[in-house]
Amino acid sequence: MRLINMRPARPGAVLLAAVPFVVLLVAYSIASDMRLAANPQDKLLPAPATIAETAQRLFTVPDKRSKEILLWQDTAASLARLLGGVGISAALSLIFGLAIGLLPYARATLSRFVAVLSMVPPLALLPILFIVFGLGELSKVVLIVIGITPFMTRDLAQRVMDIPKEQIVKAQTLGASSWVIAARVALPQVLPRLISNVRLSLGSAWLFLIAAEAVASNVGLGYRIFLVRRYLAMDVILTYVIWITLLAFVIDWLLKTVSRRAFPWMEAGL
Template sequence: MRKKPALWGLHASPPGLLKYVLAALPFLVVVLVYLIASDLRHDVNHADKLLPGFGQMLDSLKDLALVPDQRTGKILLLADTLASLKRLLIGVVLASVFGLFLGVNMGLLPGFRALQLSFVTFFSMIPPLAILPILFISFGVGELAKIVLIFIGVFPVIARDIYLASTQVPREQVVKALTLGATQLGVIYRVVLPQILPRLLDTVRLALGPAWLFLIASEAIAATNGLGYRIFLVRRYLAMDIILPYVLWITFIGFSMDWLLRRYMRWRYPWYERGGN
């Protein structure tokens, strides 16, 4: 039999080590290109702020992550992270709970679907950032407006996805549960809902990206702390040595959340595979 190619073509099966090398390669290329560009700029102007070197970034990060702020006495990176995470988590959890209940009821109750589906579909088309001014006017510039923005941005997507998932539960299962003595509410909340939970986590994983977008947008406009606030604050001083580490930090947090959710799903719902039954 012909040996399978390691890299090229439809039949390629890269060996273990090569897979890791391939995965690392794009990262290395980006870092390398950045370093070269940074070096070139520093050759011309050693005080260049646009593409700071890694040493510069580490120094600034140390100030933010280890030394308490002179004015507030808080460690800024930690304070920003906690403030942002609080907003993000409250918004996403509320959106998940509401989205789950709305979606599963729309999926299984034709009357409720008739009442809600067009409205939710319409609502989901409103660009959340376009109503950000409305939110700030009506809920003030405190925490509430930011959480509401995340909620409004994420909740229709979750509700619609859960609705789709609930309609895909085979009719046979509903009938079967009824013949086993389930009440109508029992079918929804004790038979279908537990099966939908992993799908909810999957949807939340996808919705975390937009959630961060809404969080940072709202922090950029009106806030006194938070990761997005800091980035937009130091932008005035062209402080790329702070902005870049912050962006990487946000990316890292997002990536970790995704990873944790995936891990949790695999452990808690071993029967679940996306799209499978």
């Protein structure tokens, strides 16, 4: 049997999925043991047990000054910024994607503009955003919107243009207006793609958020990571990195579940 036709059973698939994580953990443990054996005061690669103890402290012990658990405070602030930026980006990309894909005048006016915007490095605009919108929440949300909206818009517009012309012609033959065609023909076929775009854009959204928080913020996951780096607190940094990764995974899983249940005819391949 050819390798391309061999599929692992469910238990085997779970085991194979766990292998890279186990290998990474073992490699880290070995490297940490080697560095700590040479220098017990080494802070670069703290032992897994040290990271676990730090994580327990960060999740449960309040800060002595504010009397609040800083990790939960940082998580709430970062998630509010992330979800706000991604939500606005999804709405804008859906509106403009439908318009560019369906309306020739909108396509002639906006398609090249959106293409140029997608080529602008968002992080290069960060100082401008701080000047224009200040150092508060708005500039961080705007950075996420600028960073991911153009790509999502271009992909959704292309998806709309890929809709078979026969469907649109039949709808017009039945007397459907442009609004009805957008809502009843294009929208149901674009929404699964929108969820996929959001999932694919989450990594970039986290990158822009952490960069903005590192530069100008007094609360947030990115702010805390860059705050403790001056003390070489790698156990805290790694705990925050693992926590961010877990949050990103949970959000991605939720979006995948929503896509599968709302659009059962579409297999979520990502």
